Amino acid sequence: MQGSEPIGDAPVVGRCSARAALAGNPSDGYGGAVVSVPVASVAAHVEAAPSDRFEIDPSPTADDTFSDLDELCERVDRYGYGGTRQLLVATLRSLRRHVDAKIDPVRLTVSTTIPRSVGLAGSSAIVIAAMRALTSRHADSDWSQALRSDPALMAAVALDAETTELGITAGLQDRAVQSHDTPMLMEFDSVRPIGTGSLLSGTYSVLPRPPGIVLVAAIDATASPSGVAHRSLRDDFDADVGGVRRLMGEIAEHARSAAAAIERGDVETLGSDMDSTLELRQQMMVLDPRHLAMAEAARSHGAHANWSGSGGAVTVLAPNEAVAAITRSALVDELGCTIVDV
Numbered sequence: 171m172q173g174s175e176p177i178g179d180a181p182v183v184g185r186c187s188a189r190a191a192l193a194g195n196p197s198d199g200y201g202g203a204v205v206s207v208p209v210a211s212v213a214a215h216v217e218a219a220p221s222d223r224f225e226i227d228p229s230p231t232a233d234d235t236f237s238d239l240d241e242l243c244e245r246v247d248r249y250g251y252g253g254t255r256q257l258l259v260a261t262l263r264s265l266r267r268h269v270d271a272k273i274d275p276v277r278l279t280v281s282t283t284i285p286r287s288v289g290l291a292g293s294s295a296i297v298i299a300a301m302r303a304l305t306s307r308h309a310d311s312d313w314s315q316a317l318r319s320d321p322a323l324m325a326a327v328a329l330d331a332e333t334t335e336l337g338i339t340a341g342l343q344d345r346a347v348q349s350h351d352t353p354m355l356m357e358f359d360s361v362r363p364i365g366t367g368s369l370l371s372g373t374y375s376v377l378p379r380p381p382g383i384v385l386v387a388a389i390d391a392t393a394s395p396s397g398v399a400h401r402s403l404r405d406d407f408d409a410d411v412g413g414v415r416r417l418m419g420e421i422a423e424h425a426r427s428a429a430a431a432i433e434r435g436d437v438e439t440l441g442s443d444m445d446s447t448l449e450l451r452q453q454m455m456v457l458d459p460r461h462l463a464m465a466e467a468a469r470s471h472g473a474h475a476n477w478s479g480s481g482g483a484v485t486v487l488a489p490n491e492a493v494a495a496i497t498r499s500a501l502v503d504e505l506g507c508t509i510v511d512v
Contacts, residue, residue: 181219184302188212188284189291189347190386190478190485190512193443194425196451198372199341200407200415202422203357205377205429206347209386211511214282214295216258218303224262225277227255248287254280257293260335261300261328268327268365269313273304285508288388289479291344297328298348316365321349326369334368339404342372344479353377355429359422377429380487382437383494384512387464387501388483403455414454421450437489441474444487448476458482464505471497485512 187208194204236242258278265271278300284292301324305314317324325345332338347354355375364371406414424443431439448465451457457477464484465475473488486501488494501507 179220181217182303182306183215183217184299184304184306186214186295186299186302186348187351188214188295188510189344190384190483191343191476192380192384192440192485192487193428193447193476194422195343195447195477196341196403196480197418197422197425198343198356198358199339199404200418201359202418203355203359203425204343204422205353205355205425205432206343207353207380207384207512208347208351209290209510209512212283212285212290214280214284214292214299216296216299216303217279217281218276218300218307219279221275221277224275226258227253227278227280254296256336257296257331258300260331261297262304263335264327264331265301265304265313268330268369269316269323271304271308271313272311273308276304276307278303285388285390285483285510287481288390288483289477289481290386290388290483290510291348291479293332293338294328294340294344294348297331298324298345301328320364321351322346322371322374323365323369325349326364326371330369342370346372346374350374350376353379353432355425357422357426375429377432380432380437380440381435382440383488383491385486385488385494385498386478386483386510386512387468387486387505387507388478388481388510389460389464389505389507390482406454412454417450417454421447424450437487441487441489444474444476444485445469451477460505464501464507467500467505468497471500473497483510 187210189206190209192205198204284290305317308314328345332340346356356372358372361370424447428440428443468475468486472493473486475484475486478485
């Protein structure tokens with residue numbers, strides 16, 4: 171029932187894994203398709219504890235404490251003025267607007283092991299973890315049951331929190347794979363309304379675990395919010411600069427081919443689709459040479475690679491354990507990468 175009581179005084183924790191794209195990105199934001207997988211080894215957690223008033227991140231965090239002004243300025247240069255507080259406030263507001271959520275006052279506390287701004291969907295993980303905590307606290311309510319029973323609706327509300335509320339350039343890919351928590355082919359050539367208002371959904375197909383060994387390599391020093399990259403790409407797409415629309419269509423076909431390869435257990439075709447996605451991306455965008463070096467290092471040792479998102483991470487596919495081991499060593503020892511297992 172809509173006005174039912176929360177589950178009690180015990181804190182509730184919501185969890186959401188990171189996400190890594192395999193093929194098709196970034197066409198998902200432009201009417202295309204993408205194959206992505208959850209990265210369960212790193213995740214965001216949001217605790218919702220009963221409170222007399224709504225409290226958002228009441229304790230100092232790494233987002234708002236600095237050793238000196240130089241560190242403060244460097245942090246703003248890299249990440250902007252955003253932080254976890256605005257994500258949680260936007261989540262609460264979107265829940266009220268779209269599902270008429272009746273939420274008793276809570277204290278929301280965030281913790282995350284997802285590397286920041288490297289393209290692993292860390293911000294959407296915080297939003298969805300918060301939604302899971304809040305729906306768990308009100309598990310018997312109509313609005314909670316609607317979200318818990320329909321991952322596509324949860325993804326749409328999560329996207330609205332960042333795009334409509336915060337003005338962040340983003341798409342459904344991250345939220346769809348994170349809300350379903352499974353490998354997926356997501357197609358966006360024909361989106362459909364979902365829920366109320368302006369919420370939308372793509373066509374989502376669940377996939378088995380990809381063949382081969384999948385890992386993510388990231389360099390923290392190259393981190394950059396994904397919205398920065400997508401703002402200029404959106405302008406180029408709208409004006410069709412350099413044939414961007416045609417290239418997006420080709421990238422989307424590699425997502426569909428990759429999905430079919432995963433269904434067959436065909437690691438070589440999947441790897442080829444990943445490589446082709448990155449090569450087409452390079453024709454549309456200026457890519458950081460440090461990121462390209464990660465992809466080239468992986469390929470030089472017999473693996474395949476593509477951008478995980480639009481930050482500083484690369485998704486690597488190795489056909490077997492031997493190639494995975496030598497690729498991992500090269501990325502760590504030669505380039506100083508952090509490796510995240512998928």
